[in-house]
Amino acid sequence: MENKIIKQISLFSENRSGKLASIASNLKNADVNIRAFTIAEAGDFGIVRMVVDKPDVAHNVLHDAGFTVSETSVLGIEMDDVPGSLSVIADVLGEHNINIDYAYAFVTKSEMALLIVRVDDIKSALKVLSNSNINLIDMSDIEAI
Numbered sequence: 536m537e538n539k540i541i542k543q544i545s546l547f548s549e550n551r552s553g554k555l556a557s558i559a560s561n562l563k564n565a566d567v568n569i570r571a572f573t574i575a576e577a578g579d580f581g582i583v584r585m586v587v588d589k590p591d592v593a594h595n596v597l598h599d600a601g602f603t604v605s606e607t608s609v610l611g612i613e614m615d616d617v618p619g620s621l622s623v624i625a626d627v628l629g630e631h632n633i634n635i636d637y638a639y640a641f642v643t644k645s646e647m648a649l650l651i652v653r654v655d656d657i658k659s660a661l662k663v664l665s666n667s668n669i670n671l672i673d674m675s676d677i678e679a680i
Contacts, residue, residue: 539661539671540608542590543651547603550581558583558597565589565596571651573639584639586611586651590674608657611672612650612664616642624650624669631663 548554555574562569571586587593590606597604614620621640628635634655642648649672654660664671 538673539610539665540657541586541611541651541672541674543584543586543607543609543653544590544593544597545582545584545605545607546597548581548583550576550579555583557600558602561596561600562587562593565592567593567596571639571641571649575637584637607653609651609653610657610660610664612652613670613672614648614650616646616648620648621650624652624664627663627667627669628654628660631659633660633663 546558548558559569566589568588569585570588573584575582575584584607585593586609594604594606612624614624625635636653636655638650638652640648640650652660661671
């Protein structure tokens with residue numbers, strides 16, 4: 536079950552022209568592919584969160600480029616791309632008092648949606664979601680997207 540925990544790269548960056556280009560360029564040069572991505576703006580700075588195919592390489596490359604970088608454990612949840620899919624997941628977690636700290640999602644070519652979530656109790660979330668027949672993805676799935 537531990538193999539279902541995904542490493543997310545988070546970095547703190549100035550909110551100004553060229554910063555995202557620098558991040559993307561550094562990852563491109565290191566042959567790191569971004570699979571999911573979000574930016575949370577906070578005035579003069581932003582938090583960039585991403586799931587990549589090579590998280591350890593991405594962490595090192597971005598750190599060496601001068602960014603403040605961390606790795607965070609998140610879950611990748613597969614869901615049907617239909618109304619109500621998010622509700623099912625949120626209900627299951629909520630019924631077990633597991634809080635979703637943040638989430639972001641995207642739709643794949645196979646008409647499935649993937650939800651990336653950070654929760655306050657990842658081990659309980661793994662168990663609860665698995666027992667509810669909700670499919671969790673792992674790093675090999677991220678590489679295949």
